Amino acid sequence: MNTDLETIENYVNGQLNADERARFEAALRTDPALADALTFYMLSKHVAREEAHAVRKAELDVLRRQTVPAPPFWSAPMRWVAAASLVLLLGLGWYFFQSANGPANSELAVAQLTDAYVAQHFTNLSTDMDGGSSGSKALDSLKQGINLYNKGMLVEADVVFQDVLKRQPDLESALTYAGITSLRRGNYDQAITLFHRLSQRTDLVSNPGTFYEALALLKRGQPADKGQAERLLKKVVEKRLDGKKEATTLIETLK
Structure with missing residues (x-):
């Protein structure tokens, strides 16, 4: 454009x-x-x-x-x-x-940057995913949830992803997709919980959990959320986690 x-x-x-x-x-x-x-x-x-x-x-x-x-x-x-x-x-x-x-100007800038990231990265979910050892049933369910999500049927997609998590609570793809769906639906408490659980996975080569948790905190906007989000963003930058570039920009804007 x-x-x-x-x-x-x-x-x-x-x-x-x-x-x-x-x-x-x-x-x-x-x-x-x-x-x-x-x-x-x-x-x-x-x-x-x-x-x-x-x-x-x-x-x-x-x-x-x-x-x-x-x-x-x-x-x-x-x-x-x-x-x-x-x-x-x-x-x-x-x-x-x-x-x-x-502070109003800083908060507005942070909100706009966060919304821009969500709009760019979370409007559609990629169907090219690594199912790992999740099994064919879980993989089929994840694909079903992705298709529902990409059609804008967020409530139905959330039900599918949550069902997968009941059977496999630590499945990376399910935690990621369920967290993103919760974020898009405005269910920030659940999104924060799911992204935090994802961030605790230490066996992943690529893990955006910490950055996504910070985004969810900024979206929720409760009194203590800004400080917690800033700490997580600094962790992303210091440890060179997924989202380092965007985290750097958000930290500068939060000042």
Whole structure:
């Protein structure tokens, strides 16, 4: 999809209409270059905010340190006016400093990055999977669940994946697909539990469980979730787990 910077900016700022937003998010799922462009845009905005933060803080520090002695001919009322003006200026500077760098902007950026990842990677499940030693019955059930999921029948797919987990609680594919289905359905508590169980598998060559658990925590958004998600994302980066690139971007945006 040939999408310019203005379209990406309008998407981030919520200025696309419903049809335009749907087309943009559909393109995100199939166009890695567009997803990278959105990620770069969000990270660039974060860096710009940090630089503006530093500049404003330096300017305010200089202003606070300035002491201008009142000329002898200044009357008491004039000194009060000058003092009030300085207080007002400092107050306005602090207000704009907070507005440009407040937590709401960071949280919005994180939410948009998380939604973009989910839209790109979790809209469809791949039918090319490693069944391992799961057995033909479990493999057939997983394929059935995937087909249901890809048709948008998330409730039915969830039933199939959960049934597989009852028989094989530690099956990697079932934990992954059931967790993703729970995440898409907004059942974040269950998604977090399933992804955590997946992350405990130490015998896997590739394991996205820790990164997916962090995504589910960010989506749930309870008071302690942001801190826990950040700790998991740092673990992903430090141990070079699946999702390292995306985790790095999210950590920068969480600051």
